[in-house]
Amino acid sequence: MCGIAGIFDLNGARDVDRAALKRMTDALAHRGPDGEGFYFAPGVGLGHRRLAIIDKEGGAQPFHAQSGGVLTYNGEIYNYEKLAQRLKHKIALKTRSDTEVLAEGLSLEGADYLQNLRGMFAFGFYEPGAHSLTLARDRLGERPLYYAETNDGFLMFASEIGALAASGLIDLSLDPRAAADYFFYGYVPDPKAIWRGVLKLPPAHWVRFERGKTPRLERYWRPVFANGGALAxxxxxxxxxxxxxxxxxxxxxxxxxxxxxxxxxxxxxxxxxxxxxxxxxxxxxxxxxxxxxxxxxxxxxxxxxxxxxxxxxxxxxxxxxxxxxxxxxxxxxxxxxxxxxxxxxxxxxxxxxxxxxxxxxxxxxxxGYRRYPFFLGEERTRRIIPPPFRAALFGPLGALYPKLDWAPRPLRAKTTFQALAQSSAQGYAAAVAINLPSRMEAILNPDFTRMLGGYRPSSLIAEAMDASDAEDPLSRAQYADLMTWLxxxxxxxxxxxxxxxxxxxxxxxxxxxxxxxxxxxxxxxxxxxxxxxxxxxxxxxxxxxxxxxARKKRGFAPPIREWMRRERNNPALRLNASQHWRESGLFSERAVDAMIRDFRSGRAECAQELWSVIMFDAFLRTARGG
Missing domain, CATH: 3.40.50.620 (HUPs)
Structure with missing residues (x-):
């Protein structure tokens, strides 16, 4: 595995900021402790940090293809030996690395070559003749890839958002909708990123940048959920x-x-x-x-x-x-x-x-998730009871019923009641949400809420479900998870x-x-x-x-509820001394302070919501060097 970075002039052949690219690759040193490499030409700079896994001597990057093109790549192509046999009829390979196979295949076949790959990958591929840069990401999104455009017309890309920030060339201001997504899901879904103007390349996509042309973004693969006449x-x-x-x-x-x-x-x-x-x-x-x-x-x-x-x-x-x-x-x-x-x-x-x-x-x-059978049960109820009656019955129940996070599952019915009052997509969005929206709304600054202009993070699940070709509810939920959660x-x-x-x-x-x-x-x-x-x-x-x-499925999460009720080493108390979340403009300080007091006293059960604030504060502290 490796870390990749690059800077590309979208308007001409200006010199790239070599010091900025070096800062970017330095920020990725943990991804590639075995070495670094650079490629510079008019209008482009590519950087690479290497974790040597295959052909430790011959796979150094950026890699120059004999048939044209320069590659900086993160990942593993598991069928590279079979692909190498095909390439040997066209070109004499010099290494036994998957890097060379990928570089030569892209040089000869372009983005169509992605269909042949079995593996995980994210890469930047520069073609000097066309002065074009292609970025691509694997089918399921195993390897990350961020990109952003600077105010003066340079494109930057990297394996991690921290490398873009380390360049010193992008604006580190929060994207309000990305922040809203975080407070709903507990992460920032693709293609958004937390910094305004930064994007993640979605899984199974490639994008091509060429001087003077509009970028071309295409999806090359999509999971299909359709009963294909399965075997017994x-x-x-x-x-x-x-x-x-x-x-x-x-x-x-x-x-x-x-x-x-x-x-x-x-x-x-x-x-x-x-x-x-x-x-x-x-x-x-x-x-x-x-x-x-x-x-x-x-x-x-x-x-x-x-x-x-x-x-x-x-x-x-x-x-x-x-x-x-x-x-x-x-x-x-x-x-x-x-x-x-x-x-x-x-x-x-x-x-x-x-x-x-x-x-x-x-x-x-x-x-395998426990939410799937619950969702199917809700779907059966939705089919039986018309929407107006469901909203009238379950809406008030969802509002009044307490959120008993600590209780046995049969008693934790608040989100179920709320989901039954909503559409199928809205209900499933509630199932994957990490926080109760009403709780987060209570502690977020009203000015931040108004800034969203009515945007609702739950719409991402609805869009994913609508894009699915599946008819049964389980497959639609799985498709949404493959597009967002996974x-x-x-x-x-x-x-x-x-x-x-x-x-x-x-x-x-x-x-x-x-x-x-x-x-x-x-x-x-x-x-x-x-x-x-x-x-x-x-x-x-x-x-x-x-x-x-037959063993019962176990969790893998620490006891954050217990942590935040103890006297010593309590992560919630970090918020009292921190100015990062207070100065972000996203929160009502009084409401957050009240939530901490109510939770610690046992008057409220809001461990996950508090944890979301704690981790947001930690993100601000570490991202901005606080």
């Missing part, structure tokens, strides 16, 4: 296991130590079993946590079953001291508290391996927390062939009788054992 269930389960085995084998290419993240869950255990099938001797890394969520015993049993070299390390369950480090790594405000233990997992795993395979993607692809939250967390330590994380379940195949499955192959990931569990039951498959 048992046959499909066997085929799924074979496909995962194939994806894992393809992703085990590496010239450096490799292992797997191993929790007690089905996803990571399945990946480890496939690694054992492909290679025999495997390495697994497990983190022990104190408390009910510790799954180390289950992970230990799986490691023993597959004779893995198993490293177990203790994580600090009280990781409030990590808040600023994690905020700095994320680069944008990020309120998913599981980023803290994820940061620790990556830090500890890096002691043993440089590449780690993960189980990420299983919940999105095979319907690239904006889950994969951002994996990328930033792993790359903060120079660790490359690879999720085989997000192989696009598996995603395409799973999308064609009937919904009940994935979710039936309230049980998600049905076909994935059945596919690996013979390897993992019935007891492991």
């Amino acid at each position: 269930y048992d046959e499909a389960a066997e085929l799924l296991r074979a496909q995962i085995d194939d994806a894992v084998k393809a992703q085990m290419i590496s010239d450096v130590p490799m292992g797997a993240f191993l929790s007690g869950g089905v996803d990571s255990a399945s990946i480890l079993s496939s690694m054992a099938q492909a290679q025999g001797a495997v390495t697994a890394c497990t983190i022990d946590f104190d408390g009910d969520d510790d799954e180390s015993a289950a992970a230990r049993a799986v490691a023993k079953k597959f004779a893995a070299v198993h490293y177990e390390d203790e994580a600090n369950a009280d990781s409030t001291a990590l808040i600023d480090r994690v905020a700095a790594a994320m680069g944008e405000p990020f309120a998913d508290a599981s980023a803290l233990p994820s940061y620790q997992v990556a830090e500890i795993a890096r002691r043993h391996v440089t590449v780690a395979l993960t189980g990420d993607g299983g919940d999105e692809i095979f319907a 690239p904006g939250r889950m994969l951002v967390k994996v990328d930033r927390t792993s790359m903060a330590h120079g660790l490359e994380a690879r999720p085989p379940l997000l192989d696009h062939r598996i995603v395409e195949w799973a999308g064609a499955l009937p919904p009940d192959y994935k979710l039936k009788h309230g049980t998600g990931k049905r076909i994935l569990k059945d596919a690996f039951a013979s390897r993992l054992g019935a007891d492991h498959i």
Whole structure:
């Protein structure tokens, strides 16, 4: 894995600011601790920080293609050896790196070459003859790519938003709608970014910049959810296991130590079993946590079953001291508290391996989230009761019912009542929202709310659902997650927390062939009788054992509610001494102070909303050097 950066003159061939590009690449040193490189020509500068994984001697970047073009690239192309065989009929390759295969393929075939790639990637490709720059990102959004235009007509791009900020060439003022998205979802969804004028290139897109022309942005792939006349269930389960085995084998290419993240869950255990099938001797890394969520015993049993070299390390369950480090790594405000233990997992795993395979993607692809059966239940109610009656009945109930975050799930009905009063898309948006909108509205500055001009973050889910070709509600919800939740939250967390330590994380379940195949499955192959990931569990039951498959799903989030009610090391009390959130203009100081008092006294249950303010404050502190 690597860090990439570049500056491109949109208007001519002016000299680029070399010092600014150096600051950008320096800000990405954690992504590429093994070296750096630069390319400069009239009107363009490309930078690269390298984490050497394949062909450590021959894959240095920026890479000059023999057939024209210069590439700065972050990622892994898992089928590069097969693609190299095709290229050898046209050109004599000089290295055994995927970088050269990508550079030469783009030079010969242009953006059409993206269809051939099996892997994760983000890159900038400069063609001197046309003085054009193409940026592209992988299908699911595993690798990040930000870009922005300066006031004097230069385009800048980088793997992380912090690198753009380090250039000193962009305006660090908040984008109000991006901030509103954060306070709803707990992250900033693509294509927005938290700084005004900065964009993320959406997954499965490429954009071409050429002097004097309007940029051309195109989507080259889209997940399809349509029943494609699937195989009989048992046959499909066997085929799924074979496909995962194939994806894992393809992703085990590496010239450096490799292992797997191993929790007690089905996803990571399945990946480890496939690694054992492909290679025999495997390495697994497990983190022990104190408390009910510790799954180390289950992970230990799986490691023993597959004779893995198993490293177990203790994580600090009280990781409030990590808040600023994690905020700095994320680069944008990020309120998913599981980023803290994820940061620790990556830090500890890096002691043993440089590449780690993960189980990420299983919940999105095979319907493993608990919100899916609840959403389907709501949909059944929506079909029975006409909208006006639902709004009249459930609207008041949702307003009056308390938000019992601490209570058993059957008693946490507030969001369900609110969702039933709304449309299908609005209801699902409420299910994925990290905060209760009414709570956030109570502490946000009215001037900020007016600035939004009626913009509603929930509209992103509606747009995603409307763009889906699926008819059944489960597939529509999964499609929305693939467009928003997966690239904006889950994969951002994996990328930033792993790359903060120079660790490359690879999720085989997000192989696009598996995603395409799973999308064609009937919904009940994935979710039936309230049980998600049905076909994935059945596919690996013979390897993992019935007891492991039947284990209850565990969380991976720290106890923020308990942290914010204690006397010492209380993250909520950081807000009392901080001026960053107060000076942002986004909050009502009096309302936030009152929320802290009410929560600590037990009069209110608003831990997640307070955590969102805490992480926003930490983002401001770290992003602006406070």
